[in-house]
Amino acid sequence: MIEIVLSLAIGVLGASGVWLLLRPRTFQVIMGLCLLSYAVNIFIFSMGRLKIAAPPVTASGLENPALYDDPTPQALVLTAIVISFALTALFLVVLLAARGATGSDHVDGEEPGA
Template identity: 70%
Template sequence: MEIIIAVAIGVLTGSGLWLLLRPRTFQVIIGLSLLSYATNLFIFGMGRLRGNAPPILKPGTAGDISQLADPVPQALVLTAIVIGFAMTALFLVVLLASRGLTGTDHVDGRESDR
C-alpha cells in the first residue's frame, strides 16, 4: 500500500512540475493543482495508513490509542482541499482577466515568435 501511495505522489509531483514549467497559463494552473494533490496525499500518508480503524473512541470506553486512526492528517487534508479549490478559482479569474487585457494566455504575456 505504501509503495502505491509513494508512486502516486511521485507521478503527481513530476506531472505538476512539468506542467508548471509550460508557457500557457492554464497549464500552470493545472500543474499547481497537481502539486496540491501530491501534497495532500503526502500529508495523508504521514498519518499512518490504516484500514478499518475507528476514527474515535466509543463513549465510556478506554481504547488502545495505537489502534485508532489519526484524525489530524485527515483534518489537514480536508482544509487543504478547500483552500486548493479557492486558489484554483482565484487563478482562473486572474487568467480570464489577463487574457482579456493582453489577448494571450502565455505566462509572460506575449506569444513566442516561432
C-alpha cells in the first residue's frame, strides 16, 4: 500500500513540476523546479528500500544487508535538499534582478500582446 501512495506522490509532484516549468512567468518556473526536485528527492529516498523501524548499519550482529537500513539514499537526499535550497535562493535573486531590469516577470522579458 505504501508503494502505491509513494508512486502517486512522486507522479503528482513530477507532473505538477513539469507543468509549472512550462508556464510563462518566472516565479511559476521556480516553483516547478522546487516541485520537481521534491519528486526526485522522494524517488531517491525510496530507492533505499522501504523499511519501517529498521536498525542502522552500525548495529552489531547484522550479517544480512537486507535486515538494515541503507544510509546512502538518505545522505544523497540530505545533500540534494541543501543544494536545491541554495539554487532556489539564487533563482529568486535572479528573478528580482530580471524583473527590475525588464519590468516584467515573463521568462522572455516581454508581456504577451505587447
